[in-house]
Amino acid sequence: MDTMQEITIYIHRFHNLDLFQQGWYKLKITMRWEDNRYSSSGTPARVVQYEAPDLGPGDIVGVWRIDDTNNSFSTYPFRIKYARQDVLLSVMVSFNFPLGKSEVPSTSAVILKFELMFAPISANVSTIEASLDACSAAIHEFRIPPRALLGLHSYCPVHFDVFHAVLVDTTVHISLLKADSHVSHPKVPRLWINWLM
Template sequence: MSEVQATVEFAVELHKFYNVDLFQRGFYQIRASMKVPPRVPNKVEASLLHPAGSDLAFPASVQEDVISSRTYQILYKNEEVAVNDVLLFKVMMLLDEKKVEESLNEMDFQIVLELFFTDGDYSSEDQSSLQSISSRVLRLHFSLQKGIHQQVNIMFDYFHLSVISMTIHASLVALHQPLISFPRPVKTTWLNRNAPAQSKDSVIPNLESVVFGSSYMKQVSPDVSPNQTGGLFLEKPL
């Protein structure tokens, strides 16, 4: 099987945090991470679109592949806080060159959102005082032709009743020969111990032909099938 490296970028903008009925005053923070099916060799890079400067006491930060929003203090019921952090996730994957469209449309992308809290002293240099109190898993139904462009409000559980409003954009941005090494699941069976390497003569499909189809210059269909519409689906808490 010949493989190509596909790169999908996700931009997640956290807008406002709403205190619906939190029962404790203190410092709160949203942490986000991206999950990709382990059967697909992948690498995730996390970053901030506009890293916060020194003017903020508790700025957003990145630790490996987990992004933390700026930390904000909640004091009053029905309080609203403007978070305004833009989180970027770059997902690089190895896919079968003959099944790029099928693989991407069926890929189970997920964003894990966790609500962290502390009622004591907080320091941006030492976040050990923050504890995870609630979480949500957002399943992303990616469409190769349309990507994802949607705004959604995520509500945390009943005991930590609060909402974060967010916008998600995603699209395929690159398709080429593998340029980096990907961690792969350990396979111990004798059947795949001597799997053949990728052929150097394999043909990398053109990005436009993958996204729009080989005949997109001749005819554009007005109909959109259900699996071409990107969307979001909120899972149960972790």
């Protein structure tokens, strides 16, 4: 594997403009190639919580999560109680796409998918994660064109729909990483070294 596509998402803030339902919410992120000829999907590689959450006790349940079965990342579940409520998520997640020599530069776009997951406020605390995983309330997808995969740093606000009036402040950083290649150099024969001395 010589080259890797790295797409990093900074999820700064979840701003509830006017969600119709109070309850538990979380964001789930996945990435895939638009072109089916590219077999691998993006896999979450690293996560950094760059600032502590600002919610009170009982407003956060659990921690962020990486699911290896569907290569997704999910924020921690947080409770929405009123309109115009801000939730500082302050988390960064990097997805990696391994590329072969023949795939650089990429000719396929990447689809970045945000899902808004929901569980009712009455859900039992011990089953909130399972309830959230079962109900996708809204979806927003970005198409990242092949040219942007060579390098990009951009603010990308996420809006869902009129029934899920939310603004998620996100920044997307894209870079093409070249892995170090270890080339073994042939050893000089010992007789040759002795002859030089």
